[in-house]
Amino acid sequence: MSENILMVLNLLCGVALFLYGMSSMGDGLKKVAGNKLELILYKLTNSPLKGFLLGTAVTAVIQSSSAACVMVVGFVNSGMMSVSQAIGVILGANIGTSITGWIICLSYLPNSGGFASFFSSATITAVVAIIGILLKMFAKKDTLIHLGTIMLGFAVLMTGMSTMSGAVSPLRSNPAFINIMTSLNNPVLGTLFGIAFAALLQSASAAVGVLQALATTGAIGFGAAFPMVLGIGVGASAPVLLAALGANKNGQRTSFLYLIVATIGMIMGLIGFYGLDTFFHFPFADMTMDPFEIAITNTAYRALTMTLMLPACGLLEKLIYRLIPEVQTDEEEKPEFDLLEDRFLSNPDVAYEQSMIVMNGMAKKARKNVDRSLMLIESYSSEGYKKVAELEQTLNKYEDKLGSYLMKLTSAGVSEEQGQVINKALQAISDFEKLSDYALNIADTAKMMHDAKLTFTLNAIDELTVVSTAVDEMVDITVSGFIENDVRNIKRVFPLKELIAMNCNEIKKRHVLRLRSGECHTQPGLALYDLLNDMLHIADHCASLALDIIKMDEKEFNLHRFLRRYQEETENEYSDLLHDYEVKYSIQL
Numbered sequence: 001m002s003e004n005i006l007m008v009l010n011l012l013c014g015v016a017l018f019l020y021g022m023s024s025m026g027d028g029l030k031k032v033a034g035n036k037l038e039l040i041l042y043k044l045t046n047s048p049l050k051g052f053l054l055g056t057a058v059t060a061v062i063q064s065s066s067a068a069c070v071m072v073v074g075f076v077n078s079g080m081m082s083v084s085q086a087i088g089v090i091l092g093a094n095i096g097t098s099i100t101g102w103i104i105c106l107s108y109l110p111n112s113g114g115f116a117s118f119f120s121s122a123t124i125t126a127v128v129a130i131i132g133i134l135l136k137m138f139a140k141k142d143t144l145i146h147l148g149t150i151m152l153g154f155a156v157l158m159t160g161m162s163t164m165s166g167a168v169s170p171l172r173s174n175p176a177f178i179n180i181m182t183s184l185n186n187p188v189l190g191t192l193f194g195i196a197f198a199a200l201l202q203s204a205s206a207a208v209g210v211l212q213a214l215a216t217t218g219a220i221g222f223g224a225a226f227p228m229v230l231g232i233g234v235g236a237s238a239p240v241l242l243a244a245l246g247a248n249k250n251g252q253r254t255s256f257l258y259l260i261v262a263t264i265g266m267i268m269g270l271i272g273f274y275g276l277d278t279f280f281h282f283p284f285a286d287m288t289m290d291p292f293e294i295a296i297t298n299t300a301y302r303a304l305t306m307t308l309m310l311p312a313c314g315l316l317e318k319l320i321y322r323l324i325p326e327v328q329t330d331e332e333e334k335p336e337f338d339l340l341e342d343r344f345l346s347n348p349d350v351a352y353e354q355s356m357i358v359m360n361g362m363a364k365k366a367r368k369n370v371d372r373s374l375m376l377i378e379s380y381s382s383e384g385y386k387k388v389a390e391l392e393q394t395l396n397k398y399e400d401k402l403g404s405y406l407m408k409l410t411s412a413g414v415s416e417e418q419g420q421v422i423n424k425a426l427q428a429i430s431d432f433e434k435l436s437d438y439a440l441n442i443a444d445t446a447k448m449m450h451d452a453k454l455t456f457t458l459n460a461i462d463e464l465t466v467v468s469t470a471v472d473e474m475v476d477i478t479v480s481g482f483i484e485n486d487v488r489n490i491k492r493v494f495p496l497k498e499l500i501a502m503n504c505n506e507i508k509k510r511h512v513l514r515l516r517s518g519e520c521h522t523q524p525g526l527a528l529y530d531l532l533n534d535m536l537h538i539a540d541h542c543a544s545l546a547l548d549i550i551k552m553d554e555k556e557f558n559l560h561r562f563l564r565r566y567q568e569e570t571e572n573e574y575s576d577l578l579h580d581y582e583v584k585y586s587i588q589l
Contacts, residue, residue: 007167011210014164015201018209021157028149031142048088048313052306055092065097065204066239069258073240076254082337083320086254087313090261091306094233098302100205101295104212106158125162129155164213185223187270194231204236208298212291222297225289229298230269233262248390253320260320265305336361337397340405348412352422355405359425360483362398365391366432366439367479370538373439374468376446377531378461388443395436399429427548428482431541435475438534438541445530454524457514463507463587464531470500470585471535478542482549493546495578497539503587504532 059068072089075081106124128151135148184190198207211228214220237259244255277285289297309316339354369391376384406422406429414422449455456464474496481490511528514520 010167011164011213014160014162014167014213015206015210017156017160017163019160019201019203019206021153021155021160024153024156025150028146028153031146031149048084048091048310051085051088052092052310055089056096057092058089059093059096060099061096065093066202066236066258068093068096069240069254073244073251073254076250083250083253083257084313084317087257087261087316088310090254090258091309091313094261094265094306095299095302097204097236098208098295098299101208101212101298103154103157104209105292105295125155125158128158160209164210167213184228185221187227187274190224190227191231191234191266191270194228194233195235196231197228198232198235199238200235202236202239204232207232207235208294212294215289215291215294218288220289222285222287222289222293225294226273226297226301227270229294229301230266233302234259234266237262249324249326253324256324257316257320260316260323261306261309264309265302268305268308269301337401340401342408345408345412348409348414348418351405351409351412352414352418355402355409355425356421358398358402358405359428362395362402362429362432363479363482365395365398366435367475369395369436369439370475371472373442373446374472376443377464377468380446380450385443385447388440392436392440395433399433403429424548428545431545431548434541435538438537441534442531445527445534449524449527452523454527456524456528457520459514460507460511460520460524460528463503463510464528466585466587467500467503467507467532467535470496470503470581471538474500474539474542478545482545485549487550490546490549492577493542495574496581497543499578499581499585500539501536503585504536506587507532 055068055072059065069090072081072086072093076083076086132148132151132153132155135144136152137148139145139148184193194207197210198204201207201210208229211220211225211232215225240255240258244252276282287293336358339358341354345351369388372384372388372391376388403426406426410419410422474493477490477492477496480486481493508529511520511525515522515525
């Protein structure tokens with residue numbers, strides 16, 4: 001019994017060293033590349049084939065399909081990549097992860113003595129470890145230090161494999177182990193074992209590595225190894241599925257795509273191989289496997305099934321959207337980044353129309369985010385907060401992608417009138433993104449109040465409701481005026497801005513009185529001030545957006561000078577509007 005316990009402990013020790021070494025190698029490789037791997041991954045995936053090749057290459061570098069796919073889930077979740085772009089990367093990642101099996105094979109190079117001993121696994125591991133530790137200790141450049149990390153990770157990985165092989169070597173003649181391996185010749189049992197094993201280790205590479213170590217016992221035949229390899233691909237989806245927690249709909253779709261791809265591949269392998277074997281009786285089906293043959297089987301299976309699925313990327317996308325369908329709100333919030341294609345720049349008129357659709361989409365989403373955040377003040381929900389935070393991230397991407405595209409369009413040969421509209425849009429992008437920033441600030445304050453179980457007084461709630469309603473109308477007027485280029489109607493923003501500022505100042509004075517009387521407490525009071533200041537900032541950006549529209553029509557570029565002139569020239573109209581708003585949004589109690 002004690003020998004069995006020691007063997008299990010040695011095996012687990014080897015697995016731990018293997019996982020740590022693999023992780024260190026991947027981390028070091030990513031640090032050497034900086035952010036280039038991530039940039040390549042989401043910038044050069046505009047076709048399934050490119051995504052397929054890049055997914056294979058990047059995963060071969062970081063040696064983890066689950067890590068690569070978790071990265072892709074993050075890109076899709078943040079709007080950097082579409083679900084369709086992710087499919088090719090996922091297919092390629094499933095092939096790239098098999099490279100680890102070939103690295104592991106180095107640990108099984110025989111020691112033949114003489115000159116050949118210099119190329120044995122023990123010698124290679126020792127040399128790599130020595131060079132790695134010297135680089136870590138004495139190198140000055142970061143690149144060399146990271147290279148040392150890679151080499152040490154490789155040495156630890158090789159040591160882990162050697163430890164696993166040594167731990168399982170007594171199993172060569174163990175009848176119980178041989179019986180278990182024989183039972184796994186059943187395709188169903190072997191596949192289920194592979195799924196459970198990879199899910200437990202949360203790594204396909206690690207599971208294949210342990211299988212290679214077990215193969216050194218001579219007790220594993222192709223009939224047991226092949227279904228286990230099929231199951232390992234499915235079990236490795238566990239960490240990717242965990243990435244779906246807290247992700248948006250597209251992030252969840254991407255996570256489940258990994259499971260779907262692995263499952264389809266497993267079914268193809270089971271039906272394809274065992275179906276053909278029934279008729280052709282492959283001679284290798286009864287052979288005993290060694291680590292090299294495990295690596296060959298793993299790579300061949302993944303390369304064949306993933307390549308066969310590549311032409312079906314469109315069908316995979318339809319399937320995942322059928323399983324996790326769009327709802328109306330999802331469709332409304334979906335960014336229109338696909339319209340910003342560089343190929344349209346050769347036809348500036350088309351590119352201009354496309355960019356204006358995206359610009360209007362950004363404006364509508366900014367309005368929606370402000371509206372949602374204001375609703376959280378009165379009725380907080382974690383789901384509502386999550387939507388505000390996600391849409392704020394999307395609007396950040398609008399600022400980046402739309403701004404870059406409009407700059408390219410400006411130099412592509414647009415008309416003078418189109419150039420003026422583009423200049424207006426470039427200035428508006430920042431204002432719309434800021435509206436969303438302050439919306440998130442409001443949502444953060446509402447979340448803090450909810451988590452800390454703080455409440456406002458009834459008077460403060462009534463006052464906030466009045467101001468938030470006025471802000472909501474101001475944002476609505478601004479966005480509608482921007483989209484329709486309605487110069488006359490958008491001027492209503494200015495008296496409304498003055499009214500909001502007056503109300504916020506009055507509420508702050510009243511709050512000081514409530515603090516002195518003990519009716520209100522400090523912490524809710526600070527939250528109240530934060531909310532009022534965020535609403536004032538939103539009003540300022542609405543006024544800035546309104547001025548951007550008006551100055552194109554009236555050639556006025558200074559907000560305060562325009563307001564003075566506007567009030568003088570339309571004194572009665574301005575006064576009437578201000579009076580109407582004072583009545584509509586009165587905070588007199």
